[in-house]
Amino acid sequence: MKTTLTEILTDALERARQDGSLLLDPLPDIQLDVPKDPRFGDVATNLAMVLAGSLKQPPRQIAAVLIDHIPEANGLIDRCEIAGPGFINFFLKEDYWLRILQEILDQGEAYGRSQRGKGAAVLLEFVSANPTGPLHIGHGRGAVVGDALARILDAAGYKVTREFYINDAGRQLRVLGRSVWLRYRRLFDSLVPFPEEEVYPGDYVIEIAEGIRDREGDRYLSLPEEEVLPHFADLAAGEILQGITHDLKEIGVHFDHFYSERSLYEQGKVRECIEVLEEKELLFHEENGACVLRTSGLGDDKDRVLIKGNGDYTYFASDIAYHREKMERGFDRLINIWGADHHGYVPRMQSAMRAFGYDARTLQVLLIQMVNLLREGKPVRMGKRSGEFVTLAEVVEEVGADVARYFFLLRRYDSHLDFDLDLAKTQSNENPVYYVQYAHARICSVFKQAEEKGFPLDRVAQAPLDRLNLPEERELIKLLGSFPDVVEGAADAMEPHRIPFYLQELASRLHAYYFKHRILSEDVEKSLARLCLIGAVRSVIHNALQLVGVSAPESM
RNA sequence: GCGCCCAUAGCUCAGUUGGAUAGAGCGUUGGACUACGAAUCCAAAGGUCGCAGGUUCGAAUCCUGCUGGGCGCACCA
Numbered sequence: 001m002k003t004t005l006t007e008i009l010t011d012a013l014e015r016a017r018q019d020g021s022l023l024l025d026p027l028p029d030i031q032l033d034v035p036k037d038p039r040f041g042d043v044a045t046n047l048a049m050v051l052a053g054s055l056k057q058p059p060r061q062i063a064a065v066l067i068d069h070i071p072e073a074n075g076l077i078d079r080c081e082i083a084g085p086g087f088i089n090f091f092l093k094e095d096y097w098l099r100i101l102q103e104i105l106d107q108g109e110a111y112g113r114s115q116r117g118k119g120a121a122v123l124l125e126f127v128s129a130n131p132t133g134p135l136h137i138g139h140g141r142g143a144v145v146g147d148a149l150a151r152i153l154d155a156a157g158y159k160v161t162r163e164f165y166i167n168d169a170g171r172q173l174r175v176l177g178r179s180v181w182l183r184y185r186r187l188f189d190s191l192v193p194f195p196e197e198e199v200y201p202g203d204y205v206i207e208i209a210e211g212i213r214d215r216e217g218d219r220y221l222s223l224p225e226e227e228v229l230p231h232f233a234d235l236a237a238g239e240i241l242q243g244i245t246h247d248l249k250e251i252g253v254h255f256d257h258f259y260s261e262r263s264l265y266e267q268g269k270v271r272e273c274i275e276v277l278e279e280k281e282l283l284f285h286e287e288n289g290a291c292v293l294r295t296s297g298l299g300d301d302k303d304r305v306l307i308k309g310n311g312d313y314t315y316f317a318s319d320i321a322y323h324r325e326k327m328e329r330g331f332d333r334l335i336n337i338w339g340a341d342h343h344g345y346v347p348r349m350q351s352a353m354r355a356f357g358y359d360a361r362t363l364q365v366l367l368i369q370m371v372n373l374l375r376e377g378k379p380v381r382m383g384k385r386s387g388e389f390v391t392l393a394e395v396v397e398e399v400g401a402d403v404a405r406y407f408f409l410l411r412r413y414d415s416h417l418d419f420d421l422d423l424a425k426t427q428s429n430e431n432p433v434y435y436v437q438y439a440h441a442r443i444c445s446v447f448k449q450a451e452e453k454g455f456p457l458d459r460v461a462q463a464p465l466d467r468l469n470l471p472e473e474r475e476l477i478k479l480l481g482s483f484p485d486v487v488e489g490a491a492d493a494m495e496p497h498r499i500p501f502y503l504q505e506l507a508s509r510l511h512a513y514y515f516k517h518r519i520l521s522e523d524v525e526k527s528l529a530r531l532c533l534i535g536a537v538r539s540v541i542h543n544a545l546q547l548v549g550v551s552a553p554e555s556m
Numbered sequence: 557g558c559g560c561c562c563a564u565a566g567c568u569c570a571g572u573u574g575g576a577u578a579g580a581g582c583g584u585u586g587g588a589c590u591a592c593g594a595a596u597c598c599a600a601a602g603g604u605c606g607c608a609g610g611u612u613c614g615a616a617u618c619c620u621g622c623u624g625g626g627c628g629c630a631c632c633a
Contacts, residue, residue, distance in 0.1 A: 172633055438595050556593090
């Protein structure tokens with residue numbers, strides 16, 4: 001809708017320029033609004049007010065000129081009004097809305113999809129949790145936001161690849177190996193010390209050690225530590241990663257690739273990356289042998305070490321190699337989803353992009369704020385080191401995947417989230433998930449009812465849609481008509497939470513309409529038309545729920 | 557000390573990229589089932605958009621400075 005109106009306005013501007021009534025150069029961007037108040041029309045633009053400054057004419061006068069240049073036979077606009085300081089309000093032709101309704105019915109699951117992204121290839125990296133322990137609730141939020149964003153971008157015409165980066169090199173993994181090794185030895189000798197401060201204390205480490213003992217007995221006790229530790233580390237990481245993918249699957253999140261950090265080293269990508277930077281003369285070496293990237297000249301506040309004095313690579317080294325690798329795989333855009341506590345890392349990552357000659361804006365980082373888990377109104381203490389660790393899997397088990405997902409998406413990703421376990425578990429009107437799902441189930445129920453009562457459902461496609469002339473019906477159709485704009489907006493801004501908010505409003509309008517007006521009546525033609533309307537609502541609710549990965553049940 | 561994020565109704569939060577009278581859910585109060593699902597609906601009360609300046613036709617939104625909260629500032633990950 002907005003796009004066709006934009007064309008009409010651009011055309012009007014062009015005509016006005018050619019006949020000299022408006023001295024435009026260049027043509028301005030056209031901004032369209034859907035006014036909150038229906039009295040201000042179906043769509044409005046502030047165009048005249050924007051132009052007032054440069055044209056040095058009163059906005060209302062410019063608006064009048066513009067309206068004069070809109071052709072009569074545009075097929076869309078019924079009438080225009082100039083309002084307030086210079087808004088142009090457009091009232092669209094009655095049958096336009098019926099065409100929209102027909103379009104929704106025709107398109108079905110495709111309604112809401114667009115070519116906004118023009119097929120641009122996007123690499124969306126998210127979760128990327130270290131394989132050293134189970135996912136917690138914060139990971140869950142990142143996972144669900146990332147997954148929903150992937151679905152939304154896909155619907156908006158981007159080619160999305162979902163990737164999980166595995167930190168399977170470096171110190172944390174060595175610590176994991178040592179943790180398992182100590183637990184393993186303790187299974188045979190309880191006197192072996194277990195320094196909780198230096199290793200991972202979680203019970204899952206014991207379980208991994210027990211697994212090794214059950215399968216292979218005590219044979220590792222006699223082997224030298226240097227041999228056992230890397231093996232245990234790999235074994236444990238593999239097992240934990242399997243658990244992670246399992247937990248992600250339980251909450252409906254999947255990945256196209258798992259990208260191994262270690263493979264970057266094994267394929268020489270890290271070294272290659274450093275050589276390239278060396279050629280670009282972006283590196284310098286300190287007295288102790290450390291190798292440093294001059295990020296300070298590229299937007300970061302200081303230079304960053306790539307190779308330490310002891311010869312070890314820093315994580316930053318493999319990270320930039322990874323991102324260079326992403327670009328070399330041909331992606332147009334990179335999106336990373338990180339916990340907000342990593343925000344200090346963003347400038348240096350973007351300076352690395354610049355170091356390789358890419359626009360820093362090619363990499364966008366979404367920082368997901370922390371999640372506060374509440375039970376009985378009190379925060380549940382989190383943290384890998386604390387005893388009462390609550391995993392994502394436990395939360396999903398407790399409240400279900402639909403609820404968990406919806407709760408994660410109910411807030412902007414950059415605001416703190418209180419996850420209230422008791423609220424999440426209530427199957428009542430306090431729980432926003434059911435409100436929306438109920439609307440869907442309710443419509444399904446009406447269709448079932450219509451079938452039982454013998455309404456000629458095979459004639460629904462020929463229903464006289466012009467019988468839908470109530471204000472509530474008109475508003476409902478308008479809301480349905482804005483769905484593609486909502487999806488595009490969510491994709492542009494990378495803000496999945498817009499979908500649940502849209503759903504809330506749509507469900508609310510549906511419930512109100514349903515309560516006030518009977519769908520099935522003696523007037524068969526009208527009943528069929530109304531079935532078309534609620535059928536379209538059902539379809540859009542279904543599509544929107546699909547975008548956030550929440551199920552649309554036919555009965556509850 | 558420096559940097560980033562946040563501050564909107566009693567609570568939790570939206571606010572269409574600077575637009576018209578600032579919205580929703582929950583909670584509170586009062587009402588609505590002999591008809592398609594009451595997990596629903598209708599109505600009311602509730603606001604100095606943290607504070608003070610600035611930018612302009614117009615600011616919750618943009619710029620500056622404060623106040624208060626969160627998080628970062630490694631040759632850690």
